Amino acid sequence: MTALVGAPSSALAAEPPALSAPVHTTAVWVDLESDASRSGVRAIEVRAAGQTWATTSVAATPFGATAQAPAAPGALELRVAVSAAVYADVVVTFVDASGLVLDSVVVRDVRLAAPTAGAKERWTNWADFETAPHGGDGASDGNSSGGGGGDSSSGPLALTGGVAPALWIVGSAIIAVIAGAALIIARRRRSNNEGDS
Known part of the structure; x- marks a missing residue:
């Protein structure tokens, strides 16, 4: 205890x-x-x-x-x-x-x-x-750096539950989708080129 x-x-x-x-x-x-x-x-x-x-x-x-x-x-x-x-x-x-x-x-x-x-x-x-x-x-x-002892609304830790993390997640998902689509397109082109030969 x-x-x-x-x-x-x-x-x-x-x-x-x-x-x-x-x-x-x-x-x-x-x-x-x-x-x-x-x-x-x-x-x-x-x-x-x-x-x-x-x-x-x-x-x-x-x-x-x-x-x-x-x-x-x-x-x-x-x-x-x-x-x-x-x-x-x-x-x-x-x-x-x-x-x-x-x-x-x-x-x-x-x-x-x-x-x-x-x-x-x-x-x-x-x-x-x-x-x-x-x-x-x-x-x-x-x-210590002091501080007022109150809550901060602009510090980096204050943003852990707000909009900033959500934007990172959405942005990362969009980048992953684009990278995946580019990879699929590149593979299709290569397989089409190999089939034409």
């Missing part, structure tokens, strides 16, 4: 659900998915409720940043340290000893605030994650 948390466009913020590793969990994978995560995430730590924090090794991925840590079934806590403001989708995946995914939690549009002046990093606990749809207050994280 996957839990998906994301604030609707009219909501200001939403809290993520409590993290609870299911039975047979042996590891937890944490992914922060955004361009800013690649360079902005300094550390990710996980612990069983009330235990010592386990520091993970954070690695950059094509989608952002990832970390893995051993885990046991039960309540878990998670925290992330960033060196700059990061807006990201956060995915927490629970796996068993064979790598089978048991459960995952996805929190969309999480805003991790930048460190205060003079600080190298800022920690944010899972329970304090805030979702900020489309960049929240509109401030850029410095690593």
Whole structure:
């Protein structure tokens, strides 16, 4: 079962659900998915409720940043340290000893605030994650082209269900019919020429 948390466009913020590793969990994978995560995430730590924090090794991925840590079934806590403001989708995946995914939690549009002046990093606990749809207050994280957060009616992906694909299909069909007719005519002429000889 996957839990998906994301604030609707009219909501200001939403809290993520409590993290609870299911039975047979042996590891937890944490992914922060955004361009800013690649360079902005300094550390990710996980612990069983009330235990010592386990520091993970954070690695950059094509989608952002990832970390893995051993885990046991039960309540878990998670925290992330960033060196700059990061807006990201956060995915927490629970796996068993064979790598089978048991459960995952996805929190969309999480805003991790930048460190205060003079600080190298800022920690944010899972329970304090805030979702900020489309960049929240509109401030850029410095690593995106921005955008208004609204729907586009002119972008290439906006045309995937409209007139443009239909024109491509009709145009391709017409070209195929013309090519087929030309091939048939060429074969008839050749067979007529061979028959005359």
